[in-house]
Amino acid sequence: MLEIKNLHVSIDETEILKGIDLSIKPGQVHAVMGPNGSGKSTLAQVLAGREEYEVTEGSVEFLGEDLLELDPEMRAREGIFLAFQYPVEIPGVSNTYFLKAALNAIRKHRGEEQVDAVDFLALVRDKMAMVKMDETLLHRPVNEGFSGGEKKRNEIFHMAVLEPKLAVLDETDSGLDIDALRIVADGVNSLRAQERGFLVITHYQRLLEYIVPDFVHVLVDGRIVRSGGKELALELEDKGYSWLENAAAATPAAAAPVGA
């Protein structure tokens, strides 16, 4: 469903992604791991359509369509969902109002009927239970005053309601304690389905104990330096990123690693 070919991405003239190839089929869960500054979040943002990033080379197809041609909202309506690493606060706009507007925009695009406030509440009840989210969070402004864990759960809740075809999770595990991590992971697992693909971006192997991936890719300095099955994550945990960073540095075109 997602075909990334030789993707090069720059921001402010600095190349971040230096030729990514990745193919995701429906039902698959792919994990992308990598050290800080390797370009993981850039990949997520580019897929969702963030403007600041400039695609200099390569292509991304989603369900046979040129994804890079679409505005962010059209990508969402076509079925791409990004769970943010840092969910954004929108003061004064209630979570329900926001999510209902989102759902109705997507339904409209699909030629489905609009849901009203009553139907919407009925619809979201069990999804809230899924991520053990308190109903008061529904009526509070989007993410405002939410704890770190509540924000991440809210992202998964949005995902559950919007039922995307491809979900991209950008470091959803960061800043979560083990209980919150488990709740988030349970939410994701219950959304795993035949027709749905996942791209799970994480720094730590920990999340992958709960969301078991079909494939693991290691991203170092803008390139996927190694791909494998779920056992690759364990190996990485064992040996650390330096193991593959050294390998990346050995390739002639590689620039100095960014950040630490």
Added chain:
Amino acid sequence: MPTTSTATLEELAEREYEWGFVTDIEQETLPPGLDESVVRWISAKKGEPEWLLDWRLKAFRHWQTMKEPTWHNLRYTPIDYQSIIYYAAPKSKDDGPKSLDEVDPEILETYEKLGIPLREQEILAGVAVDAVFDSVSVATTFKEKLFEAGVIFCPFSEAVKEHPELVRKYLGSVVPYSDNFFVTLNSAVFSDGSFVYIPKGVRCPMELSTYFRINALNTGQFERTLIIADEGASVSYLEGCTAPMRDENQLHAAVVELVAHKDAKIKYSTVQNWYPGDKETGKGGIYNFVTKRGICAGDNSKISWTQVETGSAITWKYPSVILKGDNSIGEFYSVALTKGFQQADTGTKMIHIGKNTKSTIISKGISAGRGQNTYRGQVKINKGADGARNYSQCDSMLIGDRCGAHTFPYIEVRNPTARMEHEASTSKIGEDQLFYCQSRGIALEDAVSMIVNGFCKEVFRELPMEFAVEAQKLLEINLEGSVG
């Protein structure tokens, strides 16, 4: 064909009468310019009593010694006060558009989006129609209901005739004629306006609102409003209209005075959407220099100002409350949007005199395009105001990078028991917020209006229900095309 044209004229003359514009006034217009004879002429035209003419003259003589203020953060071409016509008989319908087909399509589009019924559209756009009769009859029904409750609600000039003792007692009691340049000018030449008196213990049975306003549309550029709530009375007054109105006066200098006696409550809501001037050049917009002030004269009284200011090229306006009675409450909730070349310098003054007085200020400034938005506010706690409290919150939002937001809060405390809180923020409408909305499927323009409406929520919830809905739509329309 002379006969036909005579017939047409007669028909027109008749219709003119139906509009209800002209009753005891002949069709006359003064030449431009202002001197003492103009003031006398206006007063005579209105058949005013001696004391009112004297008051006008005192104001005029004082005005001649005054200079236009320059302390504000506004720039505009100087006003030539001698080129203004200070008394114009209501325009003949011949000057107005003949039908909606002749009205600026952009204005019609706004009406459409606001969901304003066709007939009201025609009235607002100044189309010569007889439909006014409908709203007159609606107004008449309301008038009867108000009369039963003992509420006086009438044009200012009528109040001068029918209730001279009330007008004489309260006129200028909150905003003295010498208050400032524009007030003094208004006091000398005011055309008409509204007068409201709510007797002791009466809760005004309805919101005093737009329906009436349609009838009072042509009160002109120097408007005067006086609202008195006697002991234990309460009233909610809605001024203005979300729809852009046809208006040929560039300078508006209105005065509003509110008096709340013991245990009385006055809520005054404004939606102002006058012509902001040409989008590209800023030319031709309204200059709006308004003085609004209320006094909480009695204990436990309350005055609340809510304003949504989206129109005018220049807005200069500081609705204020003098908290004289013990335990009295003053509130100011404001949304000011400037886009294109609009400039707003607006805020409030809260003067605490009585004990345990409380004031709240919530100001939301939104700037887009090349708009400049200034919050200017003063909180003053006098010596005797034991236990006074103030909470101020001034938030600014910037859309784009050619606009500006400025905040000038003045605080003066002369009583050590006072408790003051001040919060201020300036934010750019976040790329992050917009992207977050879009990544959930929400279109860019919807995202902008959602974020801005969220930003203004604390103010909108103070507006009467239908007004709040209209105000939200108004912001949406005004923000179209501001981003992207």
